[in-house]
Amino acid sequence: MDWRSLLGLTLTGLYSVFVLSLTIPNWNEFSSLEPNEWGDFLAGTAGPLALAWLVLSFYQQGEELRNSVRELEDSKNQQKKLADRNKEILELEARRQKEVTLSRAYELFSDLQAALRFLPDRIDHVKKKVTYKCAAQGNYQSSYRISTERELDSFAASAEGLGKDLREYSSMIGEEKSTLELIKTNAALYDLKNRTEYLFRKLDIIEEVSEGVGTTSDVTTPSDFSGE
Structure with missing residues (x-):
């Protein structure tokens, strides 16, 4: 597993524990909240977590993009080597044909x-x-x-x-x-x-x-x- 995924899961776990540590001791107050207040609470608590995962996914995509660039460079180098090899073969064949x-x-x-x-x-x-x-x-x-x-x-x-x-x-x-x-x-x-x-x-x-x-x-x- 990628280290960014591990970091995201760790932050998610710690943040969840933090939220629960605030919610459970004050459950009587939370249980009396109206549905719209629950929505505001959940949106507020989930926002930082969503932002953290967004940042981590951004870095993850950047790494994947760099890997794709490296693969393209490797493919380009392989094609260049193959073209050079074919050129050498053609030159050798041309010299042989001329000698004959x-x-x-x-x-x-x-x-x-x-x-x-x-x-x-x-x-x-x-x-x-x-x-x-x-x-x-x-x-x-x-x-x-x-x-x-x-x-x-x-x-x-x-x-x-x-x-x-x-x-x-x-x-x-x-x-x-x-x-x-x-x-x-x-x-x-x-x-x-x-x-x-x-x-x-x-x-x-x-x-x-x-x-x-x-x-x-x-x-x-x-x-x-x-x-x-």
Whole structure:
């Protein structure tokens, strides 16, 4: 029980004893009082007691209000801690996402570099094979050889363009870049990768046609760009 309640009960008990100590010895006089006089007596005796309880209840409400304020402060602090924790989690996830995206960008760039370094040799190898095949069959001036060599020359030009694009993207990869910038760069690198794979697949087809049946090449394309 709260100390204010105990104080109120104690004061009520003492005050009641005090009133009774005045009333009982003079009961003959009190018993002759008119009803309106009894009302005045009871109002007068109960007034101080009611005032005491009013004051005590005021302090009690003040204490409850302070407790409510403390609870609100505690709740506010807990919410702030939770918000800070969520912020830390989001920042960690953002850093992890950036690391993954950056790692993928370096991986794509490295694979493309290797493939585009190899691509000119692959084109030259297929061109020599087509030339040799046509010469061996006595069709060196055939329209097939001429059109195929033109197509291979266009592949070489495309490979040059891909290499130029790749060099431009090299400046778009780094720790200083935002995750969104890296995602856009990765999308562009995937596009280069698809275009490079397309050239390798076309070279495989041309080589198969030149052989007549199957693919018999002594040059191995990188696995990521073989078109398999």
